[in-house]
Amino acid sequence: MPDILSLGSLYADICVTYATLSISFFILSRSEPFNFKGSHWKRVAFGLVAGITALYLRGNQLVLTDNLSFSFEMLPMILVTFFGGWLSGLCSFVVAFFFSGMFTLNNLFIAIILGTLFLFRVWTRRKHRELYITIVLVGICRLALVSSIHGIQVPWTELMFYQAIAACCMILCYHALNYKEIYMNKVFVTRVKAATDELTQINNRASLDYWLAQRQIQREACGLILLDIDNFKRVNDTLGHQVGDRVLIEVGRLLRHLTRNEDFAGRYGGEEFLVMTSTCDPATLLSIAERIRKEVEDCVISLEDGRELRVTVSLGVSLYLPGMIIRKSLKLADLSLYEAKRKGKNCVVGSSILTLAELGYKRHTHKM
Template sequence: MPDILSLNSLYADICVTYATLSIIFFVLSRSEPFTFKGAHWKRIVFGVVAGFTALYLRNNRLVLVDDLSFSFEMLPMILVTFFGGWLSGLCSFIVAFLFSGMFTLNNLFIAIILCTLFTFRVWQRRKHRELYITIILVGIFRLALVSGIHGIDVPWSELIFYQIIAAGCMILCYHALNYKEMYMSKVFTIRVKAATDELTQINNRASIDYWLAQRQIQREACGLILLDIDNFKHVNDTLGHLAGDRVLIEVGRLLRHLTRNDDFAGRYGGEEFLVMTSNYDPDTLLAIAERIRKEVEDCLIILEDGRELKVTVSLDVSLYLPGMIIRKSLKLADLSLYEAKRQGKNRVVGSSILTLAALGDKRPPSRYP
């Protein structure tokens, strides 16, 4: 029996196949679960890594004729097609094609298999049945190809044995990656729920506290816009808590719509919301706050019983500057917000700290080496 069929060689190929795809799958899932619908660059990276893995696996092959051999090189290409879609599968094939002799019988065979998977879009309706059908078709196609070629001295028993081992490796890696995908999806679902306010579906108080703590640790200046819904207690008392909940939901929706990707909006508590932005220019912050105030004022809220309601908000614009205690910044914002309420509500006021905005460009030296 050739060395390629020894347990050590087969076990090494299985480990390389799973370990490489598993690690890159995990790395690409750090910020969000990796799927065939994900960012193009992630799917390309997944495919390129699979392509180089295929090249490595090709070194340990069972040679049949000059340009035809059995190896595990096809396995990572098929697997990334199932999990990363056509883009990952195509990238893996291109890498393997360019560095393995290009127009060879092996590459032609792999291209036919991948084109079949692309045609049936196996990544969109990925089920165990599609995987097993693929394995059976690959095995039949391989053995049929071998049977039509003369000059092959490898016994059929070894060819069938190798095909069975390759199928077992495919099944093992597929189910392991499938389990990892489900696990990562659950992790991110739990993470989102833990960081999201259940009613308004924006960031909750725990997320706000974490974001503020990060700014203080990194000693980065940021803008703070504290928002309070005017006469919210009156809405609850006269129209009921369901109406109050509807108001909170609509304000949360507006904040999600009005804030940019690099901004941060969350429910600070009760009827108060907090918007934080890396921009700490006073004029820009006041303009953002005024836009929020106007959007809320113009928003027509439809209650469950069909009644229409309009609300207003009071906002304070403040800053966090490096070297300050973050709670001090929020305290100043809260005092200014109280002043806005006292002046008649539905207005934007600026905290006294805005006059010190220029200090945000002068980050004090860290106390730690």
């Protein structure tokens, strides 16, 4: 019996196939769930890992002729096509193609199988049925290929045993990756729900507190913009809480649209929102605050009864500087917000701490 059919070799190939794909799938899902719609670089990386794995598996072959041999090398290519789409499957094949003799009968056979999967776009409607159809297709094509080559001694018993083990390995790895994908999706859904305000769908108070705590731990300066919806109690009392909720949702939507990727915005409590910026430049902070004020002022909120409503916000701008207590920074932003309310609302007031912004620059330069 060929060495590939020994229990030790089969077990090693199964472990290598599952371990490499499972670990790479987990790593690529650290920041967001990995799937065929994800970042291009992640799908390429998944394909490259599968291609390298295929090359390793090719070293343990069931040799039938000088030009034809079977191994587990096709398994990782098929699996990454199911989970990473055509880009992952193509990258895995390109790696295996260029490092395994290029235009060989084996590579032609693999290209036909992958091409069929690409044609039917199995990753878009991935179901167990597609997997089992693929397994049957691979088995039939392999047996047909072997039968079409005359003059070779075919070890049919060993070949059928190999086919059965390969099918079991693919099923095992597929379902393991499928359960991992389901689990990772649930983790991220739970994480998003835990960090998101249910009404406004922006970050909640817990997320804001965590972000601020990280700035204090890392001793990184940041800008703080605290804003409050003017006359919000009057809106609730005269138009009802449903309209009040509509106002909160609209302000949250504007903040999601106006904040940059490196900034962080969330609902601080009630009708108050907090925007935290990576910049501590006073002119930039005041400009961001003024843009928020103007966008809210110009926003027209359509109510269910056809009426239109406009609201305004007052904003207080402050800083967190390394060495400060977070509560003190927030207190300064709150005092600035109170001053904006006292001045007649719908305006921006900067804290006196903005004059110390250079301390934040010096700290950043020192870290660089």
